Amino acid sequence: MAYPSNSSLSVIFSNLQKASEKQQKPKTAELFGRLAVDFDKGSSEVNDFVGLKDLVSNELSEKYPEVQAAADSVKDRGALRALVWGQKVAAIQKSLIDRYLLKGDELLIGKALFVCEACGFVSLGADVPEICPVCKAPASRFSKV
Amino acid sequence: MYASRNSAKCTKDCLCLFVCPTGATDTETGQIDAERCLDGCRLCVDACPSHAIFLVMSNYSEPAPKNSELAGKLLELCESKYQQEKAAEVIITNAESTPKKKLAEALRRSFRITAEDCAREAGYMLPQSEKVKKLLEKFAGINEDAKSALEGL
Numbered sequence: 001m002a003y004p005s006n007s008s009l010s011v012i013f014s015n016l017q018k019a020s021e022k023q024q025k026p027k028t029a030e031l032f033g034r035l036a037v038d039f040d041k042g043s044s045e046v047n048d049f050v051g052l053k054d055l056v057s058n059e060l061s062e063k064y065p066e067v068q069a070a071a072d073s074v075k076d077r078g079a080l081r082a083l084v085w086g087q088k089v090a091a092i093q094k095s096l097i098d099r100y101l102l103k104g105d106e107l108l109i110g111k112a113l114f115v116c117e118a119c120g121f122v123s124l125g126a127d128v129p130e131i132c133p134v135c136k137a138p139a140s141r142f143s144k145v
Numbered sequence: 146m147y148a149s150r151n152s153a154k155c156t157k158d159c160l161c162l163f164v165c166p167t168g169a170t171d172t173e174t175g176q177i178d179a180e181r182c183l184d185g186c187r188l189c190v191d192a193c194p195s196h197a198i199f200l201v202m203s204n205y206s207e208p209a210p211k212n213s214e215l216a217g218k219l220l221e222l223c224e225s226k227y228q229q230e231k232a233a234e235v236i237i238t239n240a241e242s243t244p245k246k247k248l249a250e251a252l253r254r255s256f257r258i259t260a261e262d263c264a265r266e267a268g269y270m271l272p273q274s275e276k277v278k279k280l281l282e283k284f285a286g287i288n289e290d291a292k293s294a295l296e297g298l
Contacts, residue, residue, distance in 0.1 A: 003280065003283060004220050004223075004264075004267075004269075004280070005220070005224060007224045007227050007228070008220050008223045008224050008227060008260075008264060010227070011223055011226075011227055011257065011260040011261055011263075011264050012223075012264045012269045012280070014257065014261060015261035015264045015265055015269060015270075016269065016272045016277060018261070019270065019271065019272050020272050023201055023202075023272070024147075024149050024179065024201050025272075025297075027297060028272060028294060028297045028298065031290045031293050031294040031297065032272070032294060034290045035284075035288070035290050035291060035294065038288065038290065042227055042228065042230075042231045043231055044228060044231035044232040044234070044235050046228075046232035046235065047232070047235040047236065047239060048236065049236065049249075051232065052229060052232045052233065052236065052252070055225070055228060055229050055232060056229060059222070059225050059226075059229075063221070063222055063225055064222075066218060067215075067218045067219060067221075067222050070212075070214060070215040070218045071215055074212040074215055076211070076212060076215055076266070078266050079211075079215055079219060079266045081266075082219075082262045082263060082265070082266040085259075085262065086222070086259050086262060086263070089255060089259050090259070093252055093255060093256075096248065096251075096252070097248075097252070100245070100248055105242050105244040105245060107244070107248075108244040108247065108248065109244075113247055113248065113250075113251040114251075115251055115254045115255055115258070116258075117258065118258075119258065119259070119262070120254070120255040120256070120257075120258035120259040120262070121255070122251045122252065122255050140153055143254075145247050145250050145251045145254070
């Protein structure tokens with residue numbers, strides 16, 4: 001079996017932490033949580049929104065079509081679902097950065113940010129969305145930043 | 146299988162207290178006492194008028210295998226999102242205003258959640274799966290938490 005690279009280990013473990021919480025296994029969840037921290041060793045050369053926007057943009061135009069083709073060819077519907085959500089969320093991430101680069105701090109006046117814990121959708125508005133437009137999770141799955 | 150309560154849905158009608166033969170549903174924490182809950186009994190699940198109680202499995206079957214080429218590509222996507230998370234962290238640290246910091250924080254969380262979804266679809270969905278156990282075995286010799294997690298699965 002091929003092992004995942006170091007830069008996906010923290011994510012794998014934090015996902016397993018959430019899975020263990022859902023299974024009502026707090027001790028196992030805590031261990032996976034600690035592993036997620038232990039293996040969170042990444043760093044970034046990119047240090048501004050312009051650079052971050054390029055990363056998101058390149059992922060959408062270069063990376064996603066490649067993964068999409070692989071998922072299409074084996075008809076993995078779970079992966080296809082993740083790609084549908086992921087591409088929508090990435091497009092929204094990019095658009096938010098674009099709008100911030102244009103308007104600056106004014107963009108957030110009178111508004112709050114909410115993140116859907118199920119799919120990662122970021123909402124910018126006065127109130128929490130009733131339902132997630134990307135994955136249809138209810139308002140209770142959103143956390144306020 | 147033991148019962149668990151979703152407190153966000155619980156309407157406190159407390160019919161679960163009437164039917165539970167061991168008193169496991171009546172606790173000060175609001176959660177059902179798994180130690181006293183009878184395996185697969187489900188009386189409280191059926192009695193609850195607000196569908197707030199569900200059964201958590203004790204045994205899980207091995208998930209359907211993933212195509213290895215696709216799994217590899219999903220992990221690459223996961224890495225790409227992890228890199229974006231790291232960039233967002235740098236922006237948070239250097240942010241000169243609260244709105245900028247908040248936007249970067251929202252994005253940081255969003256990158257982590259979407260990265261986790263890629264990891265899940267790459268086959269690291271179920272903690273008890275063989276794939277996860279093999280990964281933990283790799284680190285069990287050098288990391289105490291990995292060793293304990295493996296023993297607990």
